[in-house]
């Protein structure tokens with residue numbers, strides 16, 4: 001349970017502090033524009049949480065459409081560009097810390113001394129796999145196939161809607177006629193009876 005004071009601090013807008021780390025993002029020129037965008041969305045932040053001291057990322061990773069590129073968002077983000085925080089140095093090469101993921105920055109801020117992208121190795125391999133021309137070509141083909149399937153589904157949906165409209169219109173025309181014919185029949189029957197009575 002949160003104490004009332006903590007609840008007040010958390011809801012107070014002043015609890016968003018300016019970031020206390022240097023940050024730079026360079027989009028990867030070889031990456032498609034949409035992938036650079038994924039990286040930008042991943043790395044965008046609002047500041048520091050005044051209560052927990054954690055970086056406040058602008059959006060959750062689940063809000064970013066990274067699935068077409070990679071199974072893991074920070075692989076897609078790493079392929080889209082390089083994020084660096086020169087507030088920290090890589091313990092292996094001494095260069096400003098390039099970030100493998102948001103977690104790398106969190107670790108550095110907690111004094112864990114994580115390695116840069118080059119020294120870590122794995123992240124650059126994964127990024128290269130995302131940017132591999134055959135992987136990109138495969139993705140393009142899949143996107144085109146998805147778009148075609150979507151267009152076909154939309155066309156069928158429209159045809160169905162038109163057919164339903166036509167049927168409804170026909171029904172409208174049919175119904176009064178059948179009512180009229182019943183009434184006419186009753187009238188005829190009525191007149192026959194009355195004429196018979198006469």
Ligand SMILES: [Zn+2]
Nearest residue numbers: 090093116119
């Ligand atoms: Zn390094």
